[in-house]
Amino acid sequence: MMHDATQxxxxxxxxxxxxxxxxxxxxxxxxxxxxxxxxxxxxxxxGASGSGKSTLLNLFAGILTPVTGTVSLLGTDxxxxxxxxxxxxxxxxxxxxxxxxxxxxxxxxxxxxLLPCRFSxxxxxxxxxxxxxxxxxxxxxxxxxxLPDAAPASAAQLSIGQQQRVAAARALIGNPEIVIAxxxxxxxxxxxxxxxLALLQEECERxxxxxxxxxxxxxxEPLFDRVIPMRELTGGTP
Amino acid sequence: xxxxxxxxxxxLRSIASRRASAALTCCAVALSVLLVLGVQEMRESARQSFxxxxxxxxxxxxxxxxxxxxxxxxxxxxxxxxxxxxWQSYERFAAAPGVDWSIPLSLGDSYRGHAVVGTTEAYFRHxxxxxxxxxxxxAGQAFGAGTEAVLGAAAARELDHDVGDEIxxxxxxxxxxxxxxxxxxxxxxxxxxxxxxxxxRAVYVSLATLDRVHETATPSFAPAPADDGGHDHGTAxxxxxxxxxxxxxxxxxxxxxxxxxxxxxxxxPLTAVIPAVALFELWSVIGVAENALLAVGxxxxxxxLVGMLxxxxxxxxxxxxxxxxxxxxxxxxxxxxxxxxxxxxxxxxAGALLGVALKTxxxxxxxxxxxTRTGILLESVWPGSAEAVVVAVVTAAGLAxxxxxAWRAYRNSLADGMTxxx
Numbered sequence: 001m002m003h004d005a006t007q008x009x010x011x012x013x014x015x016x017x018x019x020x021x022x023x024x025x026x027x028x029x030x031x032x033x034x035x036x037x038x039x040x041x042x043x044x045x046x047g048a049s050g051s052g053k054s055t056l057l058n059l060f061a062g063i064l065t066p067v068t069g070t071v072s073l074l075g076t077d078x079x080x081x082x083x084x085x086x087x088x089x090x091x092x093x094x095x096x097x098x099x100x101x102x103x104x105x106x107x108x109x110x111x112x113x114l115l116p117c118r119f120s121x122x123x124x125x126x127x128x129x130x131x132x133x134x135x136x137x138x139x140x141x142x143x144x145x146x147l148p149d150a151a152p153a154s155a156a157q158l159s160i161g162q163q164q165r166v167a168a169a170r171a172l173i174g175n176p177e178i179v180i181a182x183x184x185x186x187x188x189x190x191x192x193x194x195x196x197l198a199l200l201q202e203e204c205e206r207x208x209x210x211x212x213x214x215x216x217x218x219x220x221e222p223l224f225d226r227v228i229p230m231r232e233l234t235g236g237t238p
Numbered sequence: 239x240x241x242x243x244x245x246x247x248x249x250l251r252s253i254a255s256r257r258a259s260a261a262l263t264c265c266a267v268a269l270s271v272l273l274v275l276g277v278q279e280m281r282e283s284a285r286q287s288f289x290x291x292x293x294x295x296x297x298x299x300x301x302x303x304x305x306x307x308x309x310x311x312x313x314x315x316x317x318x319x320x321x322x323x324x325w326q327s328y329e330r331f332a333a334a335p336g337v338d339w340s341i342p343l344s345l346g347d348s349y350r351g352h353a354v355v356g357t358t359e360a361y362f363r364h365x366x367x368x369x370x371x372x373x374x375x376x377a378g379q380a381f382g383a384g385t386e387a388v389l390g391a392a393a394a395r396e397l398d399h400d401v402g403d404e405i406x407x408x409x410x411x412x413x414x415x416x417x418x419x420x421x422x423x424x425x426x427x428x429x430x431x432x433x434x435x436x437x438x439r440a441v442y443v444s445l446a447t448l449d450r451v452h453e454t455a456t457p458s459f460a461p462a463p464a465d466d467g468g469h470d471h472g473t474a475x476x477x478x479x480x481x482x483x484x485x486x487x488x489x490x491x492x493x494x495x496x497x498x499x500x501x502x503x504x505x506x507p508l509t510a511v512i513p514a515v516a517l518f519e520l521w522s523v524i525g526v527a528e529n530a531l532l533a534v535g536x537x538x539x540x541x542x543l544v545g546m547l548x549x550x551x552x553x554x555x556x557x558x559x560x561x562x563x564x565x566x567x568x569x570x571x572x573x574x575x576x577x578x579x580x581x582x583x584x585x586x587x588a589g590a591l592l593g594v595a596l597k598t599x600x601x602x603x604x605x606x607x608x609x610t611r612t613g614i615l616l617e618s619v620w621p622g623s624a625e626a627v628v629v630a631v632v633t634a635a636g637l638a639x640x641x642x643x644a645w646r647a648y649r650n651s652l653a654d655g656m657t658x659x660x
Contacts, residue, residue: 061566063565083570083571084570084572087565087568087569087570087571088568088570090568091567091568091569092568096566096567098562098563098566101559102563103563104251104252104560104563104564105255106251106252106254106255107248107251115563115564115567115568116567116568118567119567119568119569119573120568123568170567
């Protein structure tokens with residue numbers, strides 16, 4: 001079997017090897033010879049819309065399985081896991097933020113934040129370990145992300161900026177090792193964008209979570225440790 | 239401490255957020271359940287009512303006809319007798335060995351829409367209904383030798399008659415009869431306690447009284463007795479005919495033998511039936527119609543559930559985002575499946591419960607008018623095990639049908655993953 005000779009240092013949080021994925025075998029959408037992301041790294045995957053960013057995140061999250069090659073998260077080869085095991089792995093180790101409409105409108109804000117603790121015992125245990133109770137963890141995260149207690153309790157009444165903050169709190173509750181964000185700021189205006197990113201990165205740093213974010217915005221590049229242009233992951237095709 | 243998110247709670251919240259369409263779906267299910275339970279209730283009550291109309295009678299004897307037909311016209315007063323039984327035959331079998339009691343019945347007359355039953359006072363002594371209950375008088379007493387009548391409870395109430403009133407009996411059935419026996423007003427001597435059967439609606443007179451009122455209208459029908467009144471009841475009928483008669487035997491063991499003897503009686507073609515057996519035959523005839531009604535009810539329930547299915551399927555596309563969010567926070571496709579199945583189960587179950595509540599309310603309100611109009615006493619207005627079964631079946635059917643949208647959501651969520659497609 002082929003194994004990459006990794007350099008010394010901490011083992012990567014995410015490692016992709018000889019990864020190929022495509023809907024048609026002749027034209028792979030993604031072609032990643034090797035990619036490694038270190039713990040605590042803040043990575044921006046930048047590319048235009050339609051360049052396969054969402055597919056990439058689905059591969060990283062184990063929703064899609066590569067045609068060839070492997071994706072390892074925290075040393076675990078995702079393709080070696082069965083579907084249910086991948087689901088559990090994802091719930092326990094990944095926090096995910098979408099571009100828009102992250103919340104279940106029929107649940108109160110607090111319940112939205114607590115969702116990962118409902119589906120993952122590990123996230124629940126970690127939230128309790130850090131804050132005493134999962135509710136305390138949710139309240140702390142919401143406060144730190146600048147969502148005042150006075151904000152509406154119903155998710156349906158929040159502004160888009162507030163919704164994204166709730167989504168960030170949900171992604172971070174129970175201290176997952178990896179936070180994956182899919183264009184989380186594209187619906188925000190310039191000022192809130194920077195503020196949101198600063199808060200998100202701050203929270204990731206606090207728990208040493210790795211942040212992998214995809215975006216099409218070049219202006220965000222200086223805010224990240226590392227920028228990976230999508231072009232590099234698609235075998236040269238833009 | 240359980241970490242599993244109560245999917246049912248999520249389903250409840252989700253339904254609550256779509257409460258208008260959920261309420262309509264529930265109502266559709268509830269109305270169909272009401273229909274099924276209503277049909278079922280009427281069927282049970284009608285059977286109960288029919289079965290309790292006659293009790294303790296071993297043989298019902300009439301002219302040669304089918305057992306069901308005889309039972310219908312002689313006991314339930316549905317339809318017309320085609321033939322009569324001679325008084326001689328009645329006397330012959332009333333006096334047969336082993337016969338404990340006998341009740342002659344002469345039908346065919348009416349008083350303002352109420353059947354007039356010519357009989358003897360043996361009727362009040364021996365007739366049984368329900369679980370072997372005797373007839374009781376709430377007022378007055380049985381008719382004697384005079385031109386007198388006893389009214390059933392419903393007849394007395396509807397006609398507003400009391401003991402001592404005089405009534406005029408018409409020949410033939412129906413409220414408006416051309417021939418009225420005006421010359422012989424009949425005095426009410428007693429009123430029966432309610433029985434919840436067709437007996438409540440009748441007017442009872444002696445056979446002698448019936449003959450007496452017939453004299454004027456149809457003199458040729460029965461020869462006039464020599465003296466006018468004061469003779470023994472029965473003598474007037476001796477020369478005439480009756481519609482049917484009931485026999486009570488000293489021992490059940492003799493029933494079949496006597497039945498055969500009567501059925502093979504050479505002097506007159508007669509039919510003797512065991513009421514319970516005829517009733518059973520009647521059910522097997524009526525059962526077809528009842529089953530058709532129940533099938534319609536079941537189809538209505540299915541329609542309600544399919545409506546629910548359509549409502550859920552219609553929301554699936556707009557809920558793909560919800561499913562993606564749930565997947566992203568760790569819900570497994572299996573849990574997405576469970577969520578939709580439990581939503582369907584909750585809607586169907588709530589609809590069924592609402593239907594039971596509606597049925598309880600509607601039948602509670604209608605029980606008394608139904609009994610007044612039809613004599614059918616609604617047996618179980620309060621929900622019982624039958625309702626529990628219906629609720630369980632409808633909920634199970636809802637869960638089963640919910641598997642369809644749930645399966646689609648499951649497939650969607652496998653394919654979509656956390657990708658939100660709009």
